[in-house]
Amino acid sequence: MWTAVDRQDKRHEEPSTVEVSATSRYYIATKSLVKPRRRTMEQHFLVVTYAAQGHVNPALHLCRRLARVAGARVTFSTSISGHRRMFASSADQEVDDGVVCYVPFSDGYDGGFDRETGNRDEFRLRAKSVGTRTLAAIVRSLQQRGRPVTCIIHTLLLPWVADVAHDHGIPSVLYWIQPATVFAMYYHYFHGYDGLIASHGHDPQFEVTLPGLPPFKIRDLPSFLSITRPDDPYAAVTDMFRETFDVLDREEANSTARVLVNTFEELEGDALAAVAGQVKLIPIGPMLPSPLQLEGTKEAKGMASAGADLFKPDEKHYMEWLDSKPEKSVVYVSFGSLAVMKKRQAEEILRWLKENRKPYLWVVRKENRGELGDKLEEEGEGGMVVEWCSQVRVLSHPAVGCFVTHCGWNSTVESMVCGVPMVAVPQWSDQVTNAMLAELRGLGVRGELDGEGVLQGAELCRCLETVMGEGERGKEVRKRVAMWKERAREAVGEGGSSDRNLRAFVGEIASLK
Ligand code: UDP
Numbered sequence: 218m219w220t221a222v223d224r225q226d227k228r229h230e231e232p233s234t235v236e237v238s239a240t241s242r243y244y245i246a247t248k249s250l251v252k253p254r255r256r257t258m259e260q261h262f263l264v265v266t267y268a269a270q271g272h273v274n275p276a277l278h279l280c281r282r283l284a285r286v287a288g289a290r291v292t293f294s295t296s297i298s299g300h301r302r303m304f305a306s307s308a309d310q311e312v313d314d315g316v317v318c319y320v321p322f323s324d325g326y327d328g329g330f331d332r333e334t335g336n337r338d339e340f341r342l343r344a345k346s347v348g349t350r351t352l353a354a355i356v357r358s359l360q361q362r363g364r365p366v367t368c369i370i371h372t373l374l375l376p377w378v379a380d381v382a383h384d385h386g387i388p389s390v391l392y393w394i395q396p397a398t399v400f401a402m403y404y405h406y407f408h409g410y411d412g413l414i415a416s417h418g419h420d421p422q423f424e425v426t427l428p429g430l431p432p433f434k435i436r437d438l439p440s441f442l443s444i445t446r447p448d449d450p451y452a453a454v455t456d457m458f459r460e461t462f463d464v465l466d467r468e469e470a471n472s473t474a475r476v477l478v479n480t481f482e483e484l485e486g487d488a489l490a491a492v493a494g495q496v497k498l499i500p501i502g503p504m505l506p507s508p509l510q511l512e513g514t515k516e517a518k519g520m521a522s523a524g525a526d527l528f529k530p531d532e533k534h535y536m537e538w539l540d541s542k543p544e545k546s547v548v549y550v551s552f553g554s555l556a557v558m559k560k561r562q563a564e565e566i567l568r569w570l571k572e573n574r575k576p577y578l579w580v581v582r583k584e585n586r587g588e589l590g591d592k593l594e595e596e597g598e599g600g601m602v603v604e605w606c607s608q609v610r611v612l613s614h615p616a617v618g619c620f621v622t623h624c625g626w627n628s629t630v631e632s633m634v635c636g637v638p639m640v641a642v643p644q645w646s647d648q649v650t651n652a653m654l655a656e657l658r659g660l661g662v663r664g665e666l667d668g669e670g671v672l673q674g675a676e677l678c679r680c681l682e683t684v685m686g687e688g689e690r691g692k693e694v695r696k697r698v699a700m701w702k703e704r705a706r707e708a709v710g711e712g713g714s715s716d717r718n719l720r721a722f723v724g725e726i727a728s729l730k
Pocket residue numbers: 269270271272274551552553554555556580604605606607608609624625626627628629631
């Protein structure tokens with residue numbers, strides 16, 4: 218059953234500049250004579266995403282951009298477990314914020330998947346079989362309700378969504394929410410380089426050269442590619458990536474493969490070129506949260522009321538606390554939405570934070586608190602520990618001078634766009650590659666971890682001194698960060714490279730109808 222919604226349609230408040238070819242216009246006009254349509258040329262994007270914060274955020278930013286750029290109808294769909302966390306009071310039903318409509322699908326784990334104890338291989342198979350059925354039902358229901366979907370876009374770990382699209386004769390597009398460098402690494406791994414990498418998987422310092430990419434070490438590869446044991450609990454994740462690239466190969470054979478990438482040409486021209494002959498990558502990023510991109514507009518208000526967060530915001534007045542601190546003095550520490558911090562790592566950070574005089578704002582999620590016990594409550598005037606914050610607002614605050622980050626791609630991009638230098642402490646997945654890229658581009662420094670993968674207090678101190686201090690390296694980092702901040706904003710601004718790419722993509726999809 219659908220919730221009755223009072224749709225205040227805001228999608229057409231800004232004029233669309235999408236170009237549509239003469240042929241497609243004729244086709245749409247002819248169709249509308251046969252069966253009248255509510256609007257001419259209505260594009261309807263269905264954006265399907267895995268229920269993790271790092272997937273939901275860039276997917277939602279894309280939804281809003283599509284609504285704005287194309288005047289398109291946009292439906293966002295994540296699993297019921299994610300939808301429940303976004304909209305606690307919705308009782309699994311459709312929600313409409315006036316720009317984006319949220320319709321959840323069941324992946325067979327409506328109560329959520331337990332990442333600690335759950336079997337990932339079982340998850341992969343069950344999510345695929347249940348998800349295929351329930352998403353197909355959503356596509357049919359939207360069609361019956363006069364809102365036919367014209368393009369399905371999906372993020373990572375959902376390769377089966379492409380099959381649902383194909384079964385309904387709808388174009389499907391992969392939205393790669395990690396950097397193009399990571400895409401190129403996966404691409405080459407699944408196209409002939411798996412043997413080389415597997416045979417050196419045990420040697421983190423081994424240097425690999427892949428076509429079109431600068432040489433890098435095994436330790437800089439996305440961690441799912443250096444798995445050496447078939448019984449590794451994360452082998453199922455590598456399989457999901459393999460399936461994604463199998464789908465792309467099939468689509469490529471029909472010349473229909475399209476991949477939207479959350480990056481921009483100026484940042485990753487080399488990696489985009491590294492696979493240009495094989496797959497059509499369309500850089501459209503960085504996908505920014507609305508308050509940054511659309512400050513003061515009606516859409517920004519819509520965003521504020523949309524339930525993007527999967528975590529309950531901390532009620533502490535951390536923004537007011539930031540207001541009381543001098544410019545660029547505060548160290549912001551967060552390891553994202555998934556990483557579970559090792560006890561020793563947390564203790565190292567805590568010890569250093571206590572000994573040092575720099576004010577800090579530290580996000581320690583509820584599930585990480587057990588490791589620290591009551592110690593966190595001893596925080597004093599010098600620091601504040603919160604369970605979850607509005608990260609982009611924090612990074613935009615003038616008091617923040619450095620971000621100690623796990624280098625999830627969203628955090629990396631948000632730090633760049635807010636002009637905050639990073640200390641990179643990558644944990645797994647693409648974070649290690651993102652950290653390498655961030656350091657290569659001069660966005661910060663990477664902390665050296667000890668044998669147990671822990672950033673020790675002394676090393677944290679060294680890194681902070683480097684990026685916040687008055688030494689030459691610090692000055693250079695801050696200069697580069699300011700430069701990339703401008704370039705990133707230009708890329709997504711009106712007429713910038715990513716803005717043009719997104720508009721061209723929308724026009725191309727419109728011409729397929
Ligand atoms: N985030 C947030 N508040 C927090 C911590 C994180 O809003 O206290 C957001 C952050 O802005 C980013 C996302 O959560 O958009 C995390 O995504 P990322 O790719 O950085 O890391 P992941 O959580 O996927 O490891």
